[in-house]
Amino acid sequence: MLVILMNTQKPDDIANRIEILRDEIHAHNYRYHVLDAPTISDAEYDRLFQELKNLEAEHPEFQSLDSPTQRVGAAPKKEFPAVAHSIPMLSLDNAFSVDSAKDFDKRIRIRLKTEAFITYACEPKIDGLAVSLVYEQGRLISGVTRGDGVSGEQITENLRTISTIPLKLKPPFPDVLEVRGEVFMPKAGFKALNEKNALLGEKLFVNPRNAAAGSLRQLDSSITAKRPLSFFAYGIARMEGFSQRFSTHSENMQALKKWGFPVCAENRVVEGIEACLTYYEQLQAKREQLPFEIDGVVYKVDNIELQQQLGFVSRAPRWAIAHKFAAEEAFSELLGIEFQVGRTGTLTPVARLKPVFVGGATISNATLHNMDEIQRKDVRVGDTVVVRRAGDVIPEVASVVLEKRPSQTTHIAMPKHCPICHSDVIREKEEAAYRCMGGLFCAAQQKEAILHFSARRAMDIDGLGIKIVDQLVDKKIIQTVADLYTLSVEQLAGLERLGKKSAENLVDALAKSKETTFARFLFSLGIREVGEATAHNLANHFSDLQTLIKADELELQQITDIGPIVAAHIYYFFRQPHNLEVIQGLLKAGIHWQAPQSKSVSNSPLFGATFVLTGTLNALSREEAKEQLIALGAKISEAVSKKTSYVVVGDSPGSKLTKAQSLGVPILDQTQLLALLEHAKQAQSQ
DNA sequence: TTGCCTCGAGATCA
DNA sequence: CTCGAGGCAA
Numbered sequence: 001m002l003v004i005l006m007n008t009q010k011p012d013d014i015a016n017r018i019e020i021l022r023d024e025i026h027a028h029n030y031r032y033h034v035l036d037a038p039t040i041s042d043a044e045y046d047r048l049f050q051e052l053k054n055l056e057a058e059h060p061e062f063q064s065l066d067s068p069t070q071r072v073g074a075a076p077k078k079e080f081p082a083v084a085h086s087i088p089m090l091s092l093d094n095a096f097s098v099d100s101a102k103d104f105d106k107r108i109r110i111r112l113k114t115e116a117f118i119t120y121a122c123e124p125k126i127d128g129l130a131v132s133l134v135y136e137q138g139r140l141i142s143g144v145t146r147g148d149g150v151s152g153e154q155i156t157e158n159l160r161t162i163s164t165i166p167l168k169l170k171p172p173f174p175d176v177l178e179v180r181g182e183v184f185m186p187k188a189g190f191k192a193l194n195e196k197n198a199l200l201g202e203k204l205f206v207n208p209r210n211a212a213a214g215s216l217r218q219l220d221s222s223i224t225a226k227r228p229l230s231f232f233a234y235g236i237a238r239m240e241g242f243s244q245r246f247s248t249h250s251e252n253m254q255a256l257k258k259w260g261f262p263v264c265a266e267n268r269v270v271e272g273i274e275a276c277l278t279y280y281e282q283l284q285a286k287r288e289q290l291p292f293e294i295d296g297v298v299y300k301v302d303n304i305e306l307q308q309q310l311g312f313v314s315r316a317p318r319w320a321i322a323h324k325f326a327a328e329e330a331f332s333e334l335l336g337i338e339f340q341v342g343r344t345g346t347l348t349p350v351a352r353l354k355p356v357f358v359g360g361a362t363i364s365n366a367t368l369h370n371m372d373e374i375q376r377k378d379v380r381v382g383d384t385v386v387v388r389r390a391g392d393v394i395p396e397v398a399s400v401v402l403e404k405r406p407s408q409t410t411h412i413a414m415p416k417h418c419p420i421c422h423s424d425v426i427r428e429k430e431e432a433a434y435r436c437m438g439g440l441f442c443a444a445q446q447k448e449a450i451l452h453f454s455a456r457r458a459m460d461i462d463g464l465g466i467k468i469v470d471q472l473v474d475k476k477i478i479q480t481v482a483d484l485y486t487l488s489v490e491q492l493a494g495l496e497r498l499g500k501k502s503a504e505n506l507v508d509a510l511a512k513s514k515e516t517t518f519a520r521f522l523f524s525l526g527i528r529e530v531g532e533a534t535a536h537n538l539a540n541h542f543s544d545l546q547t548l549i550k551a552d553e554l555e556l557q558q559i560t561d562i563g564p565i566v567a568a569h570i571y572y573f574f575r576q577p578h579n580l581e582v583i584q585g586l587l588k589a590g591i592h593w594q595a596p597q598s599k600s601v602s603n604s605p606l607f608g609a610t611f612v613l614t615g616t617l618n619a620l621s622r623e624e625a626k627e628q629l630i631a632l633g634a635k636i637s638e639a640v641s642k643k644t645s646y647v648v649v650g651d652s653p654g655s656k657l658t659k660a661q662s663l664g665v666p667i668l669d670q671t672q673l674l675a676l677l678e679h680a681k682q683a684q685s686q
Numbered sequence: 687t688t689g690c691c692t693c694g695a696g697a698t699c700a
Numbered sequence: 701c702t703c704g705a706g707g708c709a710a
Binding site: 079205206207209210211213214215217218219360361362363365366367389393394395463497498499501502505 | 687688689690691692694695696697
């Protein structure tokens with residue numbers, strides 16, 4: 001009946017009906033998923049949903065991305081594009097004890113010069129994945145993972161399928177809103193999912209967090225749609241075009257609620273750190289009963305003006321801290337100790353444990369760091385030990401259960417000779433570390449050096465993993481990184497799990513790697529204390545390799561961030577005949593790089609970057625901005641495209657801003673531009 | 687450090 | 701079907 005009626009309707013009426021249905025379904029979704037208080041039966045809901053689906057199918061011209069029907073997932077993607085966050089996603093400082101939580105409060109009061117109680121917003125720290133959601137004109141247009149904090153992966157399609165994430169905001173809303181929050185899988189959903197998977201004979205997820213992470217990484221969002229994911233908003237990163245301003249974090253959260261976001265019901269606002277600690281106790285007591293997993297609580301200074309006064313320390317705000325619950329612990333047995341030989345020959349003791357499930361993962365290895373650590377804890381092979389996941393992830397042997405010590409235990413001693421190459425093991429004075437003196441004659445060091453050389457950030461040789469390197473070195477086919485370039489398809493194809501095709505790919509990858517940069521090459525050599533940053537500094541300072549090789553320690557120390565120790569390492573490296581031989585071999589194999597062009601410009605971090613300016617600039621004139629950018633090697637372009645590196649936004653920006661946001665191009669305000677210019681000039685002058 | 691996903695390719699069996 | 705590599709998150 002309904003359908004027949006509709007077919008006779010005019011397009012305007014259909015569009016209206018679709019709009020009404022969408023709004024109604026959005027509202028029911030919100031009441032059901034966020035408020036947990038549905039006002040219609042499931043059957044009625046299904047009927048509305050079906051009607052909308054039918055209408056959309058009959059009239060594809062009215063299809064829209066923010067329709068609730070889109071939650072079922074879109075077509076599989078090839079990959080997730082990388083997108084820069086317009087505001088970095090910072091991490092939180094951790095407090096692992098009541099004392100360090102109190103220190104946090106003390107620091108704040110000293111900085112703010114106040115004796116008064118600080119008002120804190122307290123929230124559970126949900127164990128999930130942080131994401132950033134961008135809304136324009138009230139519509140969800142982008143959702144991005146945290147990534148390294150500066151840029152993450154765009155997973156908008158997957159996030160759309162999460163029923164508690166609003167696709168449309170409830171008015172009145174700001175023109176632009178960027179919301180930060182946590183995606184997680186509720187305990188009940190996790191259990192149900194695993195029960196279903198068990199029945200189907202599919203793989204089980206080990207914990208809710210990993211299940212959530214895995215679900216978001218699906219290229220096919222229709223799979224994500226079937227996973228019981230949920231979301232809590234915990235902050236506003238950006239808000240533009242809104243009449244109201246909020247002065248506290250808790251008001252922000254109220255506003256988020258009004259716009260339709262789920263906000264955790266356990267959030268509280270309290271006075272003073274003691275009240276925070278009480279909140280912590282209370283939450284810990286009901287941790288088991290909570291429908292989702294948490295690993296601590298977060299305290300945030302509620303007043304936004306105070307937050308701004310406090311500012312940031314490197315990658316974390318000074319005004320917030322995560323107070324973690326004590327790490328879960330479990331008993332295990334120390335089966336043995338293995339000494340791992342690193343790239344520089346350092347011997348690290350690693351505990352082999354009877355596998356034990358703790359903190360959401362099965363632990364069978366744990367580093368013991370060094371011999372001092374072993375002695376302090378008096379760990380012996382055969383002991384029963386307490387194992388936990390310290391900090392966030394790294395497993396550690398917390399202590400020994402002396403009462404359970406068997407009569408037969410083996411003391412742990414640093415071997416006198418390298419377990420791999422049998423060279424002498426020597427402790428350098430003033431150092432905790434013991435080193436194998438075998439240098440590059442030690443197979444372990446050879447392997448590590450080769451793996452480092454071929455790593456992505458180094459020479460980027462695809463397809464050369466640990467298993468292949470193991471075979472190549474063990475069979476004495478290669479010893480040094482230079483030997484890599486002598487490998488032939490025939491030699492490689494005989495190896496385990498490496499057929500003709502893989503061998504060809506690897507030889508291709510090797511050939512491709514010959515074209516590189518000076519900085520990459522220097523980093524690849526694996527000189528002690530020379531990481532990516534130092535390699536760049538060296539490459540910028542020295543015009544060619546020969547000059548660097550000849551440089552003495554004093555000259556090396558002239559370079560930024562290179563002191564006497566690093567200078568000595570570099571100097572020593574280039575005095576080893578063996579190292580020079582390897583370098584000769586590499587150059588002979590055809591490794592080459594472009595000599596830096598005009599030095600001052602190519603030094604600039606902005607070299608080759610493309611900028612687009614929009615809106616009125618008042619920090620400096622548009623001409624000045626252009627001039628400075630060009631002087632730093634950047635290009636200015638008029639139109640925003642995928643190739644644009646940054647869009648600089650002044651007052652009352654035009655459509656370029658919207659374009660930039662839809663393409664995920666990083667956006668700078670004037671302050672950020674000034675900071676970037678400053679930074680670039682400094683880097684250039686080095 | 688572990689767990690997860692994806693891809694390409696090798697191994698295995700029909 | 702299984703494995704290795706590579707990327708990502710906490």
